[in-house]
Amino acid sequence: MNPGTNPTATAMSAGLQRGWIEFRQTVTSVGEMMGWLWIPVAALIVMYAVGGAPVAGTNVSLGAQAVPGIIGMNLVFTGLMGLAMGITTDRDDGTLLRARATPNGIVGYLTGKVAGKAAMTVALLVIVLVPAGLMFDGLRIGEPVAWLTLGWVLVLGLLATLPMGAVLGAMFSNAQNLGFLALLIFGLTGISGVFYPLTAMPEWLQWVAQVFPVYWLGLGMRSALLPDAFSAVEIGGSWRHLEMLGVLGAWAVLGLLLAPVLLRRMARRQSGSVVEERRRQVQQYS
Numbered sequence: 001m002n003p004g005t006n007p008t009a010t011a012m013s014a015g016l017q018r019g020w021i022e023f024r025q026t027v028t029s030v031g032e033m034m035g036w037l038w039i040p041v042a043a044l045i046v047m048y049a050v051g052g053a054p055v056a057g058t059n060v061s062l063g064a065q066a067v068p069g070i071i072g073m074n075l076v077f078t079g080l081m082g083l084a085m086g087i088t089t090d091r092d093d094g095t096l097l098r099a100r101a102t103p104n105g106i107v108g109y110l111t112g113k114v115a116g117k118a119a120m121t122v123a124l125l126v127i128v129l130v131p132a133g134l135m136f137d138g139l140r141i142g143e144p145v146a147w148l149t150l151g152w153v154l155v156l157g158l159l160a161t162l163p164m165g166a167v168l169g170a171m172f173s174n175a176q177n178l179g180f181l182a183l184l185i186f187g188l189t190g191i192s193g194v195f196y197p198l199t200a201m202p203e204w205l206q207w208v209a210q211v212f213p214v215y216w217l218g219l220g221m222r223s224a225l226l227p228d229a230f231s232a233v234e235i236g237g238s239w240r241h242l243e244m245l246g247v248l249g250a251w252a253v254l255g256l257l258l259a260p261v262l263l264r265r266m267a268r269r270q271s272g273s274v275v276e277e278r279r280r281q282v283q284q285y286s
Contacts (some may be wrong), residue, residue, distance in 0.1 A: 011104035015111025022116040028122060036082075036120070040074045040128045047195070048135050055197065062231055068221030069194030071125055073130075075154070076214050077185055078121045080168065081162035084176055086113055087169025100267050110166065110263065117165070118158050125154065139225050144188065145246070146224045153220035153244075160213045160248040163255025170262035188214045196231045207233065213251050216244045250270035 014027070026032045051063025080264055090096045090109075099105035133141040140146040172178055191205050192198065192215035209215040222230065223239035231239050 003260035007104050011108035015108035016115050018112030019115030038071050039259040043070045060138040064138040065272045066195050067132045068225045071216035072217030072221045073189045073194050075157050080165040083117045084164030106267050114162050149224035156248045157217045159252035163259045166259040170266040188212050194218050216247050220244055
């Protein structure tokens with residue numbers, strides 16, 4: 001079948017174009033970029049100031065050890081939080097209702113949102129990683145194998161976070177309530193070995209951290225960017241790529257199963273009166 005006559009393919013193509021437009025608008029807006037970059041930049045500055053001491057048993061500084069975890073944290077925050085916020089905002093202002101009114105509009109809408117946030121996540125990774133390579137010694141950013149590992153971990157991370165971002169966007173009643181989600185991500189960051197090896201945490205916290213994607217994305221980024229000898233300070237003394245594939249893959253499958261169901265339900269509930277009521281609530285609390 002000619003893709004040009006396939007309504008779904010046409011909607012997805014339009015969605016990709018929309019995602020590129022949204023991405024381009026974001027990266028050319030100083031205000032929006034500052035909003036996305038201030039957390040990882042602040043974390044890099046703090047680690048540069050206090051992270052000069054080497055991690056016990058290695059010649060890698062605490063600051064360099066934290067860089068991959070900061071990148072993993074930012075991937076979770078941008079992919080999951082960014083997509084959830086975008087969906088709830090578009091639901092409140094009527095964008096989702098307008099998409100529903102066009103043939104295959106929801107397919108095109110979601111394609112654009114996912115593509116835009118995926119591109120934004122990759123761009124932020126590069127923007128953060130380049131200065132980090134200049135600030136901290138010990139990062140393997142000049143080795144091709146490091147970029148290969150970084151690539152598949154990034155793809156797996158996007159699969160694990162973007163569908164769950166859509167799920168959460170469909171579940172939360174409005175964008176203001178997503179503040180709870182941001183606090184949860186920050187809390188998980190604190191116990192997920194981002195700023196200090198997870199093995200230094202109490203054992204029960206280690207088990208909690210290993211349930212969620214933040215730890216595994218940080219581990220995957222460390223396996224790409226840090227010397228292989230550094231795996232000795234990780235749980236089990238290895239990078240545990242198979243376990244990483246299992247946990248992140250499970251999150252990806254869960255998100256891909258739940259997202260279509262919840263998004264279809266959310267779209268069915270949209271109407272002009274519902275959008276007007278949401279606008280009134282936003283104005284009331286703004």
